Each structure stands twice: as structure tokens, then as C-alpha cells.
Amino acid sequence: MRFKYVLNEVLVGLWRNVTMTIAMIITMSVSLTMLGASVLMYMQVDQMKNYYYGEIEVSIFLREDVTAAQRASIEQVLSTNPLVAEKTYESREQAYEKFQVLWRDSPDFVKSVTPDSLPESWRVKLKNPEQYAEFNAQIEGTPGIQDIVDQRELLDKVFKIFNAIQVMALVVAGFMALAALLLVGNTIQVAAYSKRREVAVMKLVGASNWFIQAPFVLEAVVAGLIGAILGFVFIFVGKVVLLDGRLQALTNVLTPIPDGNVWLMLPLLAGVGAGVSAITAWITLRFYLKV
Numbered sequence: 001m002r003f004k005y006v007l008n009e010v011l012v013g014l015w016r017n018v019t020m021t022i023a024m025i026i027t028m029s030v031s032l033t034m035l036g037a038s039v040l041m042y043m044q045v046d047q048m049k050n051y052y053y054g055e056i057e058v059s060i061f062l063r064e065d066v067t068a069a070q071r072a073s074i075e076q077v078l079s080t081n082p083l084v085a086e087k088t089y090e091s092r093e094q095a096y097e098k099f100q101v102l103w104r105d106s107p108d109f110v111k112s113v114t115p116d117s118l119p120e121s122w123r124v125k126l127k128n129p130e131q132y133a134e135f136n137a138q139i140e141g142t143p144g145i146q147d148i149v150d151q152r153e154l155l156d157k158v159f160k161i162f163n164a165i166q167v168m169a170l171v172v173a174g175f176m177a178l179a180a181l182l183l184v185g186n187t188i189q190v191a192a193y194s195k196r197r198e199v200a201v202m203k204l205v206g207a208s209n210w211f212i213q214a215p216f217v218l219e220a221v222v223a224g225l226i227g228a229i230l231g232f233v234f235i236f237v238g239k240v241v242l243l244d245g246r247l248q249a250l251t252n253v254l255t256p257i258p259d260g261n262v263w264l265m266l267p268l269l270a271g272v273g274a275g276v277s278a279i280t281a282w283i284t285l286r287f288y289l290k291v
Contacts, residue, residue, distance in 0.1 A: 024183040028227030031176030032273055033234045036265040038169035043261055045162045056129040059149040060122040070144030083135045086125040092118050184220050184277050185284040217281045224277030228269040
């Protein structure tokens with residue numbers, strides 16, 4: 001009987017303040033969408049780091065006037081270096097073939113470049129990419145080497161951009177969460193004020209604090225859960241429509257997001273939405289109803 005009464009009060013309370021309830025759900029869904037997106041991005045950046053850092057190469061470009069003896073010496077240095085896992089020689093002709101494929105959409109630019117204008121190089125994969133500084137110190141100054149480029153430096157710049165986007169998403173989610181908390185507190189206050197006489201009577205007849213607070217707290221929890229479900233739907237649809245659809249070409253650069261990571265957001269958002277709403281409602285009631 002008590003459960004039926006509490007459930008009925010929750011439904012009546014949500015309908016009585018329907019406009020504020022809708023506003024609370026929308027705000028909660030937006031904030032939880034941003035939270036879920038930022039968590040997914042955090043997981044994805046870590047996955048991309050593991051993938052790309054494992055594929056990092058060091059490019060060693062040779063001088064135009066490199067001699068056969070210097071070329072053989074460089075190969076010997078790389079073959080005996082304990083930090084090197086793999087090495088691949090790339091001639092001018094091979095570099096030009098890659099250049100033609102890379103810039104195939106700009107034929108005029110391709111025609112302006114000849115194989116002689118591209119340097120020959122060695123592509124080296126280190127056993128531990130973080131040992132680049134030590135590797136560079138060992139081979140720097142070797143006759144015939146013009147320049148040494150570490151792809152890790154380029155990737156670090158890219159990941160700094162992703163990290164900045166992560167922080168921005170979390171900041172926006174924080175502001176939206178604050179707005180959602182204020183709306184939850186305000187909605188609960190309005191609901192409690194509209195039922196102040198009933199609450200006073202219940203206190204006079206000895207109703208427990210839990211029994212009085214339960215309908216209000218459950219109102220907030222239901223709104224939080226609906227907002228979490230909507231937030232998950234936005235994330236799932238965005239992943240299917242954008243990343244798996246129109247922006248699928250980006251998967252050549254960005255590693256694909258596993259469906260398991262997306263589904264993991266549902267319990268996460270539901271727990272955060274319900275938990276935060278319940279705590280906010282309970283604190284609000286403690287101050288407003290003095291129970």
C-alpha cells in the first residue's frame with residue numbers, strides 16, 4: 001500500500017510540474033550527453049595513443065650528396081643499434097611513388113616534383129618509442145645524414161588538441177550539470193511547496209522522514225534516469241549516424257569507437273543521473289522541509 005502511494009505521488013508530482021520537469025530532463029540529458037561524450041573521447045584518445053605510438057617511426061633523411069660508403073655505414077649503424085626493432089630503406093623512386101599517391105588529387109603539384117627532389121631515407125621503428133632522444137644522440141652526426149624526424153613529436157601535438165577538446169567538453173558538461181542541479185533543487189522546492197499542507201499533516205500523524213521524502217526524491221530520480229536515457233540515445237545516434245556514416249572516412253585517422261564502449265555509457269549515465277538527482281533532492285528537502 002505504501003509503495004503504491006509513493007508511486008502514485010511520484011507520477012502526480014511529475015505531471016503537476018510538467019514544464020519544470022521537462023526543462024530538468026532536457027538540461028540533465030544535455031549535461032549527461034556531454035559527460036558521456038567526454039568519457040568516450042578520453043577512452044578513445046588512450047586507445048589511439050596505444051595504437052599510434054606502437055606504429056611510430058623515426059625518419060632518417062639522407063643528404064643529396066651521400067656516397068655509397070656513407071650509405072653503407074648508416075645501414076651498419078642501424079643494424080647494430082640495440083634500440084632498433086625494424087628498419088626499412090626508401091629510395092628516391094619509392095618516395096616519389098608514395099608522393100604521387102598522397103597528392104593524387106593535385107596533379108599539377110605532382111608534375112612540379114621529380115624523384116630527384118625527394119631525399120632517400122631510412123624508416124626506423126624503435127623497440128621503445130620513448131627512447132628517441134637516446135637513439136638520436138647515438139646516430140646524430142653520422143656522415144651522410146641530413147635530418148632526423150621523430151613522428152612522436154607530431155603525434156604529441158595532435159593529442160594535445162584532443163586533450164584540449166576533452167577539457168572543453170568536461171567544462172561544458174560541468175556548467176550544464178550545475179544548471180541541472182539548480183533545476184532539480186528548484187523543481188523539488190516547488191513540488192514541496194505545493195504539497196506543504198499534506199506534508200504538515202503527515203508530520204502531525206507521525207509519518208517517517210523517509211515516507212515524506214520518498215516521493216520527492218523519486219521524482220528527481222525518474223527525471224534523472226529519463227535524462228540519462230536520452231543522453232545515451234544522443235550519443236548512440238551520433239556514433240551511428242556521424243562516425244559510422246558521414247564521417248566514416250575519419251576512421252583512417254581516428255581509431256573506430258567500439259560498440260562496447262558506447263553501451264558502457266548507459267549504466268554510467270544512468271548511475272550519475274539518478275545518483276546526483278537523488279542527492280540533490282534529498283539535500284534540498286533537508287533544508288526546505290526541515291525533516
